[in-house]
Amino acid sequence: MKFFKVAGLSLASAIPTLLLATFIVFFLQRLIPGDPAVAIAGDYATPENLARIRADLGLDQPLFAQYLTWAGNAFTGDLGTSFQSGESISALVLDRLPITLILTTMALLVSILIGLPAGVLAAQKVDTSFDRFLTTGATFGIAIPNFWLGMMLIIVFSLGLGWFPGPGGVRFADDPGQAMFGLVLPALALGLVGAAEICRQVRSAMVENLSTDYVRTHRAKGLSNRSIVWKHALKNSSLPFATIVGLQVSRLIGGAVVVEAVFGLSGIGSLAVEATNQRDYGVIQAVVLIAAVLVLATNVIVDISYRLLDPRIS
Amino acid sequence: MSLLEVKSLEVRFGHGEKQVQALYGVDLSIDAGEIVGLVGESGSGKTVTSLALMGLLDPKSAEVGGTAVLDGAPLWDERGRRRPRSKVPMAMVFQEPMTALDPVFTVGSQLVETLRVRRAMGRRQARAEALELLEAVGISDPTARMRAHPHELSGGMRQRVMIAIALACEPKLLIADEPTTAVDVTIQAQLLDLIRGLARERGMAVLFVTHDLGVVAETCDRMITMYAGRVVERGPVVEVLAEPAHPYTAGLLSALPAAAERHARLATIPGRVPPPGTEITGCVFAPRCSHRRDVCDQPQELLPHGDGREVRCIRASEIQFEGVQV
Amino acid sequence: MTTSKEPLLSLDRLSVRYPVGRRKTLTAVDGVSLSVREGETLGLIGESGSGKSTVARAIVGLAPVSGGTVRWEGKDVSSLGRRERRDFVESVQMIFQDPHSALDPRRTILQSVREPMDTMGRRKKSERRDVAVKALEDVGLSAQMLDRYPHQLSGGQKQRANIARALVTDPRVLICDESVAALDVALQAEILNLLQDLKDEYELTVIFISHDLSVVSHLADRISVMYLGRIVELGGTEDLMDHTLHPYSEALLSAQPLVDPASRGERIILRGDIPSPLSPPPGCRFNTRCPHAVASCRESDPQLLTITPGHSAACLRIDELHGLGVREVPT
Numbered sequence: 001m002k003f004f005k006v007a008g009l010s011l012a013s014a015i016p017t018l019l020l021a022t023f024i025v026f027f028l029q030r031l032i033p034g035d036p037a038v039a040i041a042g043d044y045a046t047p048e049n050l051a052r053i054r055a056d057l058g059l060d061q062p063l064f065a066q067y068l069t070w071a072g073n074a075f076t077g078d079l080g081t082s083f084q085s086g087e088s089i090s091a092l093v094l095d096r097l098p099i100t101l102i103l104t105t106m107a108l109l110v111s112i113l114i115g116l117p118a119g120v121l122a123a124q125k126v127d128t129s130f131d132r133f134l135t136t137g138a139t140f141g142i143a144i145p146n147f148w149l150g151m152m153l154i155i156v157f158s159l160g161l162g163w164f165p166g167p168g169g170v171r172f173a174d175d176p177g178q179a180m181f182g183l184v185l186p187a188l189a190l191g192l193v194g195a196a197e198i199c200r201q202v203r204s205a206m207v208e209n210l211s212t213d214y215v216r217t218h219r220a221k222g223l224s225n226r227s228i229v230w231k232h233a234l235k236n237s238s239l240p241f242a243t244i245v246g247l248q249v250s251r252l253i254g255g256a257v258v259v260e261a262v263f264g265l266s267g268i269g270s271l272a273v274e275a276t277n278q279r280d281y282g283v284i285q286a287v288v289l290i291a292a293v294l295v296l297a298t299n300v301i302v303d304i305s306y307r308l309l310d311p312r313i314s
Numbered sequence: 315m316s317l318l319e320v321k322s323l324e325v326r327f328g329h330g331e332k333q334v335q336a337l338y339g340v341d342l343s344i345d346a347g348e349i350v351g352l353v354g355e356s357g358s359g360k361t362v363t364s365l366a367l368m369g370l371l372d373p374k375s376a377e378v379g380g381t382a383v384l385d386g387a388p389l390w391d392e393r394g395r396r397r398p399r400s401k402v403p404m405a406m407v408f409q410e411p412m413t414a415l416d417p418v419f420t421v422g423s424q425l426v427e428t429l430r431v432r433r434a435m436g437r438r439q440a441r442a443e444a445l446e447l448l449e450a451v452g453i454s455d456p457t458a459r460m461r462a463h464p465h466e467l468s469g470g471m472r473q474r475v476m477i478a479i480a481l482a483c484e485p486k487l488l489i490a491d492e493p494t495t496a497v498d499v500t501i502q503a504q505l506l507d508l509i510r511g512l513a514r515e516r517g518m519a520v521l522f523v524t525h526d527l528g529v530v531a532e533t534c535d536r537m538i539t540m541y542a543g544r545v546v547e548r549g550p551v552v553e554v555l556a557e558p559a560h561p562y563t564a565g566l567l568s569a570l571p572a573a574a575e576r577h578a579r580l581a582t583i584p585g586r587v588p589p590p591g592t593e594i595t596g597c598v599f600a601p602r603c604s605h606r607r608d609v610c611d612q613p614q615e616l617l618p619h620g621d622g623r624e625v626r627c628i629r630a631s632e633i634q635f636e637g638v639q640v
Numbered sequence: 641m642t643t644s645k646e647p648l649l650s651l652d653r654l655s656v657r658y659p660v661g662r663r664k665t666l667t668a669v670d671g672v673s674l675s676v677r678e679g680e681t682l683g684l685i686g687e688s689g690s691g692k693s694t695v696a697r698a699i700v701g702l703a704p705v706s707g708g709t710v711r712w713e714g715k716d717v718s719s720l721g722r723r724e725r726r727d728f729v730e731s732v733q734m735i736f737q738d739p740h741s742a743l744d745p746r747r748t749i750l751q752s753v754r755e756p757m758d759t760m761g762r763r764k765k766s767e768r769r770d771v772a773v774k775a776l777e778d779v780g781l782s783a784q785m786l787d788r789y790p791h792q793l794s795g796g797q798k799q800r801a802n803i804a805r806a807l808v809t810d811p812r813v814l815i816c817d818e819s820v821a822a823l824d825v826a827l828q829a830e831i832l833n834l835l836q837d838l839k840d841e842y843e844l845t846v847i848f849i850s851h852d853l854s855v856v857s858h859l860a861d862r863i864s865v866m867y868l869g870r871i872v873e874l875g876g877t878e879d880l881m882d883h884t885l886h887p888y889s890e891a892l893l894s895a896q897p898l899v900d901p902a903s904r905g906e907r908i909i910l911r912g913d914i915p916s917p918l919s920p921p922p923g924c925r926f927n928t929r930c931p932h933a934v935a936s937c938r939e940s941d942p943q944l945l946t947i948t949p950g951h952s953a954a955c956l957r958i959d960e961l962h963g964l965g966v967r968e969v970p971t
């Protein structure tokens with residue numbers, strides 16, 4: 001019961017933010033110079049022609065009315081049609097979304113599966129050479145841009161060693177296994193920075209928790225070191241962990257744009273790049289909206305986990 | 315043979331040049347069912363003593379020497395390897411009830427976990443025992459309290475939970491480090507009453523670390539005064555307080571406002587506790603002592619002083635200090 | 641010692657309430673009336689949630705006054721003019737419990753002690769150093785300490801520096817909030833002696849707040865016992881200690897650990913916890929723990945009544961418990 005109450009509360013608090021996000025997405029979009037009608041009809045179109053295109057697209061309506069129409073349709077899943085290809089944007093997005101979702105999920109797993117244990121181990125061996133090695137590594141990791149890391153991975157593991165397929169992955173629908181395998185390098189390129197970030201945060205939270213009074217109590221009562229570290233100190237470190245994971249998700253969504261370009265993946269990131277080049281308003285709006293919804297959803301999940309993980313937050 | 319027998323306990327912190335000695339040959343013995351007060355100001359070494367016995371000093375920075383035998387079995391061997399804490403019938407209650415309990419686990423789970431580790435109980439059995447322990451420490455409605463998180467309890471209640479967790483270890487020796495310093499006076503009275511009762515009922519020995527002579531007088535059978543990492547006086551509480559033999563014990567006693575005439579000037583102890591690591595060959599208290607003579611420059615031994623009492627002061631038999639009438 | 645002229649500082653039905661969350665209110669101080677006479681030492685004693693520190697904070701403006709008034713020499717401090725206000729602020733100084741966090745770690749002791757004069761623009765700049773040095777001397781800190789930083793001082797020295805800082809504005813009232821609670825006995829004795837000396841030298845009126853009855857009764861001329869935001873008993877120190885009226889004061893006295901426990905009668909150990917000030921019990925605040933509580937204690941709220949001259953208590957059963965006649969009306 002507690003879960004539903006908490007989830008409801010977190011969801012409710014996300015609604016105003018979501019509305020604001022759609023608002024900003026829509027209006028910022030209109031600030032970009034250039035006229036989509038011109039983009040569609042070409043530079044030599046007649047004024048009548050342009051006016052007709054504008055009327056078709058609803059561009060002659062007042063801005064706010066355009067917003068309401070767009071937001072209302074978006075709510076029902078209709079994101080409109082692409083100015084460029086005339087395709088349904090929803091279909092376009094649905095086609096590209098899976099690969100991005102799988103990529104970011106894999107990257108997140110890379111971040112957590114490497115970052116979490118590394119942070120915990122470093123905290124246990126604080127101020128030893130092992131700890132210093134990990135912390136220095138993490139500092140470098142954070143500083144490395146993911147496009148560079150991506151290129152290095154391609155050069156070493158796919159062009160050099162030939163362990164992984166080169167850029168331009170396999171479509172998911174054709175061969176899921178092969179497609180997933182092809183995503184390993186991009187996920188590493190995208191996720192290693194997060195691993196470094198998570199490692200640092202987890203380490204400092206664990207170091208702090210391991211020196212608290214309650215840990216001393218656990219030692220005094222004879223709990224094993226393993227139980228103290230992996231059960232008690234780790235659960236007490238879960239708030240900073242949830243925070244940093246939440247931040248990583250937003251970062252991964254942004255990073256996906258670059259990594260998809262480097263690895264030639266046709267995900268939602270590359271869709272955004274194409275749409276921007278062609279001033280395809282509807283598509284850009286849809287992509288940004290989806291990114292906003294994903295980030296918001298992450299925040300809701302982080303918020304719920306806060307309340308579930310720490311009984312002191314009510 | 316006493317329940318706890320500690321011989322020449324020494325603790326040093328740090329390494330090489332910067333090593334600092336915190337305890338100098340502390341001897342202790344506690345009988346079953348006895349409550350012994352360990353008294354002194356901050357820096358006297360009373361908390362270091364209790365942490366050293368519990369094995370809670372960081373082995374990377376602290377070096378523990380001497381021997382300690384609890385209930386016939388040594389706490390550590392000649393090479394300093396400790397017996398696993400879960401096998402030693404000893405438990406500890408700390409000063410800060412606010413921070414000494416794990417904030418994200420329920421009271422019940424912290425108790426049950428202790429019982430499962432210490433007494434190899436099954437989940438169900440541990441739960442039943444946990445309820446009984448909460449009841450034993452005077453917590454009303456234990457079933458509801460089992461589900462509570464520490465932040466939902468008052469300071470006094472948390473300290474009771476701490477005591478319940480300690481009892482879950484079936485200790486023959488309970489080390490209580492300033493367990494009532496952070497709680498209100500009326501709650502302190504309740505907790506002291508509880509600790510005394512538990513010691514009596516269970517035949518449990520208690521090493522009661524405190525800076526408060528009033529608490530010692532109310533709670534303990536014997537007391538040990540520590541100063542600068544050394545035991546300077548010990549004996550039955552009633553006798554030591556009635557007629558302290560060491561000038562330091564006497565000084566602590568006369569500095570209490572309760573002992574003085576209202577508005578009168580309080581007696582003070584001039585000077586400060588020597589910082590850890592200060593090399594002192596003679597009496598450690600001499601620089602602050604108003605009874606100092608040349609003989610005080612020689613190293614001081616803990617000497618018998620009447621029945622069951624010992625004092626580290628060569629002039630003890632020459633000086634009479636005023637105590638309190640008990 | 642005390643004269644019956646206009647009190648220097650008085651509280652009239654002072655209340656301090658804090659909103660907690662959306663709907664709840666925490667009433668930290670609930671209608672406290674109290675007057676402080678020039679030259680006296682008034683002790684405020686109580687446990688957590690009693691509101692003793694909040695009273696002090698409300699006096700110096702660190703806690704919001706939600707009801708009632710604080711009067712300085714008979715005038716409501718909320719309506720003082722600028723000059724009078726300044727005079728009041730300079731005249732009432734407070735020393736806190738934790739000597740460590742009350743000093744700015746990046747300032748030297750001299751800078752910290754000068755600070756009240758600098759911010760109030762008091763005295764000529766050239767004089768400020770001398771005043772600060774004199775105050776530091778008065779609290780027993782030598783000239784070598786002036787340029788040190790807080791971390792280079794011991795706990796006792798820091799508390800002395802805090803006291804010196806409170807003295808540089810020539811205060812008339814010094815409020816000490818648990819000022820010796822964090823110190824060892826020997827140091828505590830030194831600071832208590834110092835406070836008594838300073839009281840004479842600076843002709844101070846002192847409000848001494850503590851949970852430690854032995855400390856309060858050593859210093860104070862009068863003692864006010866507080867419980868859950870109310871004053872439950874107020875009287876001359878000797879009167880209150882020897883003829884305790886309120887069951888809570890009795891229990892508090894009895895709970896105090898003594899080095900000579902035999903000098904006290906049977907120990908009263910109260911049942912239960914102090915209720916949360918967020919939801920104080922109806923009727924007498926103490927009824928949930930009082931060994932003498934009867935049904936009416938859970939219903940009607942006792943007023944603080946003068947029982948014998950200069951000694952008042954808030955207890956419905958005072959007559960039955962002590963065989964006294966209530967002679968006067970509410971104070």
